[in-house]
Amino acid sequence: MSRRNISRLLLVFTVTVAAVAVSVPASAAAAPVIVAAHSLPVIVSNITRWIIGLLFGVATLFLTVGGLRYLAAGGDPGEVEKAKSALKSALIGYALAILAPVLLAVVRGWIGG
Structure with missing residues (x-):
């Protein structure tokens, strides 16, 4: 990065911090903040x-990439195998996302929760 870009970034950062500091009223800054913690099960x-x-999102990404690779393979066996591998990864991701609550229930049973 050039010095010019760095100085611009520092200027934007300084202006942003100053704007946030000005926008906070004094009464809100002086008031104590009470944070209620959730219970462990929550x-x-x-x-x-x-x-x-996250698992569903990543699995959908792999499904999309695998499908696009399969469409763009054009009969190339190496690309078809890569596409099939991505599709298998997507299926594994979906399976893990579906089984996550079941695995959590098993762990809760082990720890007595």
Whole structure:
């Protein structure tokens, strides 16, 4: 990066920080913030939902890439194998996303939750 770009980034960062500092009212900054923590089962449930969502997203990405590779293979055996591998990875991702709650229930049973 050139010095010019770095100086622009620093200027934007400084202006952004200054704008945030000005926009916070003094009464809000002085008031104590009370954060209520969730219970452990709620936290685990939220994490499970995030993981399932990520697994479905990645599996969909692999499914799309595999399908596009298969369409663009043009009969090339190497490319067809790569496409099939991506499709298999997508199926494994979907299976893990579906089995995640079951595996979580097994772990809860082990730890007595």
